Amino acid sequence: MVVRYRTTDGTDTVVLGPMDRIIQRFREVFPESGAPQVWRAPGRVNLIGEHTDYNLGYVLPMAIDLACFVATAPNDDGRLRVYSQQMGAGSEWRVDEISRARPRGDWTDRVIGIAWELDCRGAVIAPQNVFLTSAVPLGGGLSSSAALGVSLALALGGWRPRREIAEVAHAAERDFVGVPCGIMDQFAAACGQEGAAILLDCRSLEWRAVKLPEEIDIVTADTMVKHEHASGGYRTRVEECAAAARALGVSSLRDARWNDLGALSGALLKRARHVVTENARVAEFVGAAERGDVETMGRVAAESHRSLREDYEVSCDELDFLVETALRVPGVVGARMTGGGFGGSIVNFVRREAREALESALIDGYRRKWGRTPEIHRCIASAGASEIFF
Numbered sequence: 423m424v425v426r427y428r429t430t431d432g433t434d435t436v437v438l439g440p441m442d443r444i445i446q447r448f449r450e451v452f453p454e455s456g457a458p459q460v461w462r463a464p465g466r467v468n469l470i471g472e473h474t475d476y477n478l479g480y481v482l483p484m485a486i487d488l489a490c491f492v493a494t495a496p497n498d499d500g501r502l503r504v505y506s507q508q509m510g511a512g513s514e515w516r517v518d519e520i521s522r523a524r525p526r527g528d529w530t531d532r533v534i535g536i537a538w539e540l541d542c543r544g545a546v547i548a549p550q551n552v553f554l555t556s557a558v559p560l561g562g563g564l565s566s567s568a569a570l571g572v573s574l575a576l577a578l579g580g581w582r583p584r585r586e587i588a589e590v591a592h593a594a595e596r597d598f599v600g601v602p603c604g605i606m607d608q609f610a611a612a613c614g615q616e617g618a619a620i621l622l623d624c625r626s627l628e629w630r631a632v633k634l635p636e637e638i639d640i641v642t643a644d645t646m647v648k649h650e651h652a653s654g655g656y657r658t659r660v661e662e663c664a665a666a667a668r669a670l671g672v673s674s675l676r677d678a679r680w681n682d683l684g685a686l687s688g689a690l691l692k693r694a695r696h697v698v699t700e701n702a703r704v705a706e707f708v709g710a711a712e713r714g715d716v717e718t719m720g721r722v723a724a725e726s727h728r729s730l731r732e733d734y735e736v737s738c739d740e741l742d743f744l745v746e747t748a749l750r751v752p753g754v755v756g757a758r759m760t761g762g763g764f765g766g767s768i769v770n771f772v773r774r775e776a777r778e779a780l781e782s783a784l785i786d787g788y789r790r791k792w793g794r795t796p797e798i799h800r801c802i803a804s805a806g807a808s809e810i811f812f
Contacts, residue, residue, distance in 0.1 A: 485614020
């Protein structure tokens with residue numbers, strides 16, 4: 423079955439591969455349903471600008487060719503029924519009780535949270551059967567949660583503007599699931615651009631497409647060490663940044679300047695120093711990309727990883743090993759951790775002719791050191807959330 427999709431602004435039409443398996447699984451799970459509609463939203467790789475989004479700074483994410491798919495069809499029993507292929511489990515809620523839903527502390531929170539947020543905004547959630555399946559690795563730093571949230575917001579909330587879809591998914595993640603995240607991931611999943619990254623101002627939500635040099639491939643490598651953002655170090659970093667902003671008398675670290683940082687010490691100094699310098703690195707990286715200066719792109723990426731390791735302290739031994747291994751491969755111009763940290767993936771900027779050598783070095787070295795095989799993916803810049811047309 424060859425299908426097409428059109429993004430939420432109605433401008434892009436792209437050929438997709440076969441969708442037969444998704445339709446078949448939907449019918450196996452919900453044999454009483456009619457033919458479903460199918461929606462998709464991509465994962466993302468963040469090229470530069472890490473932990474700056476919840477500090478209302480600048481980021482450069484790229485929607486990728488791994489996506490979450492949501493198939494839906496109406497039912498007549500007054501319930502929202504959901505089945506997740508990855509979880510191998512389902513759940514259900516009465517649609518007239520969605521406004522009273524409360525978190526359970528498991529994967530279903532990211533489903534009912536979207537419905538709850540849409541309900542808060544006045545949307546009517548129709549009784550329906552929902553099948554979820556995703557190619558975005560869970561906990562791999564490529565934002566599987568945002569791909570899920572945005573695809574569900576589109577499927578349950580109707581044909582809304584891209585920005586509103588991102589805002590719905592972000593609000594559900596923050597206010598219902600309880601993750602104190604910025605909007606970068608959801609915005610990239612909703613507004614991604616085929617063939618380009620997007621430079622996003624996380625305060626104004628103004629953005630523009632940024633083309634990358636054609637001779638560079640973007641390759642991720644997953645440590646296979648999983649993280650959970652809703653607790654632990656990520657939440658602590660958010661709190662430390664808020665404390666640093668208060669100490670500096672600014673509303674967020676977006677407004678902090680290098681000369682201000684002398685008023686801080688200890689962990690707060692280190693966190694603020696990362697945010698201030700990372701915002702500057704985003705601008706430098708984008709400028710280098712737009713003039714085709716791949717060496718500067720690589721240097722800035724390496725500086726970002728060093729700052730994340732030493733000042734923000736969100737790297738780990740496995741991430742550092744992969745970065746160091748990548749940088750020893752001729753043709754790799756830069757590498758850094760991507761995502762929230764404490765595990766997940768690195769992103770590599772590699773000359774096209776060196777990509778196979780990079781992948782071999784990462785796989786062989788990681789197996790010898792850690793006894794695991796990293797999942798490697800060449801990332802193709804893809805369009806944002808869409809409905810699929812058969």
